[in-house]
Amino acid sequence: MTPRVTVTRARHPGGTARHRRGRFVPGGPGTRVRSGRPEHAKEAVAVRPRHDRGDSGDGHDRAAEEIAGWLWGAGPDEVPDRLCRAATRLLPVTGVSVSLYARGVPVRLAASGAQAARLGDIQAALGDGPCHTAALTHRTVLADDLTRGPDAARWPVFAQQATDAGVRAAYVLPLGAAAVCVGTLDLHRDEPGPLGAADLRTARVLARVTTAALTVLVREDAPWPGGRQAEIHQATGVVMAQLGISAAPALARLRAHAFAEDRTIRDLAHEVVRGRIRFDGEG
Incomplete structure (x- = not known):
């Protein structure tokens, strides 16, 4: 056990x-x-x-x-980064990231490298991918091969962009209790293939430690590094005010705009919050 x-x-x-x-x-x-x-x-x-x-x-x-x-x-601000480094040492993976998940947006706390960060940006912009599925279902998602087959068909746009970024497999574990997901632990590899049973057990131990650490730090009111990703929620509010719409369609507008311009939703949100980009046709 x-x-x-x-x-x-x-x-x-x-x-x-x-x-x-x-x-x-x-x-x-x-x-x-x-x-x-x-x-x-x-x-x-x-x-x-x-x-x-x-x-x-x-x-x-x-x-x-x-x-x-x-x-x-x-x-407190070092914990997510250290957990990512521990995961890359303990598991046969190429990269790792830890994210909070709020209002349909993954807010990255740490990533082991540029590729892991890019994978998170892709999912944040698309609103689709393994991290969203894991967060919404509260279940571990194992995408062994994003280049073809059922995994590629499940998230076709994400799979294409992920493979373009050099990612061939992704394994995502939800963080939190059975009924509440507060974030995700995202693992990926640059070659397709399953995560072995022993490695999956280790990943689950890591996910439990991550969840416990987040819980303790939140109780202590410790500041978390949200960086520009926290601006996604602010930008969503700006678009809501500009267009008189609710949060879900406002976030969808941001994602569509980011996708059309081939930029990350984080960078777009930064421009929206600072008033450099508007959605109501003014300015």
């Missing part, structure tokens, strides 16, 4: 300034947690595997411990 992963606030003996509130440290020697309550002096956040019915977890434990090691000492 796969162990559940918890993120708890912990205290460390003899803590120094680097163990300050809001930092991530892995559970291990010198970290004691009893009944969910930490002991000792300095606060931090511990990422620790948790078992049900006495299961040892084996390889899953090792994956969770390695992920915890990657999060050692990370500040």
